[in-house]
Amino acid sequence: MTALTDLSLAEARDGLAAKKFSALELAQAHVAAVEGARPLNAYLVETPEQALDGAAISDARIARNEARPLEGLPLAIKDLFCTLDVPTTAGSKILEGFRPPYESTVTAQLWRDGATMLGKVNLDEFAMGSANITSAYGHVENPWRRQGDNRPLVPGGSSGGSAAAVAARAALAATATDTGGSIRQPASFCGLVGLKPTYGRCSRWGVVAFASSLDQAGPMTRTVRDAAIMLTSMSGHDPKDSTSAAIPVPDFEKALTGDIKGLRVGIPREYRLDGMPDEIEKLWERGIDWLKDAGAVPVDVSLAMTKYALPVYYIIAPAEASSNLARYDGVRFGLRVPGETLDEMYENTRAQGFGPEVRRRILIGTYVLSAGYYDAYYLKAQKVRNLIAQDFDAAFKNCDVLLTPTAPSPAFAIGEKSDDPIAMYLNDVFTVTVNLAGLPGISVPAGLSKDGLPLGLQIIGRAFDEETVLRAGHAIERAANFTARPQFIAGEA
Secondary structure, X not given: OOOHHHOOHHHHHHHHHOOOOOHHHHHHHHHHHHHHOHHHOOEEEEOHHHHHHHHHHHHHHHHOOOOOOOOOOEEEEEOOXXXXXXXXXOOOHHHOOOOOOOOOHHHHHHHHOOOEEEEEEOOOHHHOOOOOOOOOOOOOOOOOOEOOEOOOEOOOOOOHHHHHHHHOOOOOXXXXXXXXXXXXXXXXXXXXXXXXXXXXXXXXXXXXXXXXXXXXXXXXXXXXXXXXXXXXXXXXXXXXXXXXXOOOOOOHHHHOOOOOOOOXXXXXXXXXXXXXXXXXXXXXXXXXXXXXXXXXXXXXXXXXXXXHHHHHHHHHHHHHHHHHHHHOOOOOOOOOOOOOOHHHHHHHXXXXXXXHHHHHHHXXXXXXXXXXXXXXXXXXXXHHHHHHHHHHHHHOOOOOEEEEXXXXXXXXXXXXXXXXXXXXHHHHOOOHHHHHHOOOEEEEEEEEOOOOOEXXXXXXXXXXXXXXXXXXXXXXXXXXXXXXXXXXXXXXX
């Protein structure tokens, strides 16, 4: 029999319904896996009691034939989601000891549908990073290793803890957030499916803010079907979030029909970057062939403003971060470092509470919003952002989805790029446009690099058309038949 921790979310759901095992057995297996995964530093807080208590409730409901959509399924929660009376740090010292008196809307909906929590997982501080090395509580290790090289690798970021936990079989699935690629890039690095929904599809209420016009919650899973199941529970209009879309939530799992005949797949010529590794280029070509073989029609499209996406993102995101992070002042919650004056207390608290990457982005953001530079930088970036969105609108007149690589490389060693913030920022070159335009995108594992590391392909769709994105992603998944497992599996290492 397959180990309970090796099941997909859908397999675990169906196994519980068929009474092949109990929710308690499933929870116990995952609690043990969480303990086994400690060397990866994926979990910041473990909540075994909540997982086991929830499993007992789920078993009783299943016995009464009252099972909910996610009944008894143990999940990892990114430590950016506020969880009632469970520590929430956003990976920062400045929130050390903070226990929210409320639950985020997304996690509340997961618990409403019967899921249970294994714990809170690590992330780049305030979700600022592409490698999960900026957390105040230590870096996360990728469960994968290069062939013949045992150096620890980054899991991607900022949702690296979510990715490492799911890849290491220390959670069936996880919540994550994506501001410029923070679900899709770690999914690519860890051999997982990562879905960034349309902006407004999932409520941001109770999610610690980084850049409010870009942040979006989404699922990190091992299959496209699992992502569809998670998204159905995570989605929905929330009156507490003014950016939440008041549109119906379909049953996303029903979109996985297997039929993509006649689907027009745009191939953006601007994503063929100078110096892009040959193995990424070949994987992309293979993806095009897979979709053609399934009946889709490739279409050449142009996204001319792509070259401006990274500079635009690294003006808008830090500007919004500098505004959002002004609330951490040592007065209301979290860390307080005393000073002789109020200003000195602010300075001491922020100097000790924020790490170097967060301070860097606050300074950049404050600079581009300052009186002398607002028009030259921030206002101009917003205008170019609008042009990027118009590019996508024009492209979608000729195609139904877009196919691109997810990341320009496989996972790299911890410390390999940490001295060069620009090199680190370039990890998001294929993903930031999706956030700037507010569109849905999914990364699907599609192959291995020459060093034996996962590589992902990305499907981008029209706003609120996650169903077509999932359908196309499912076709890639079936053709790729990605069955490789990381060297580190919780409980086996």
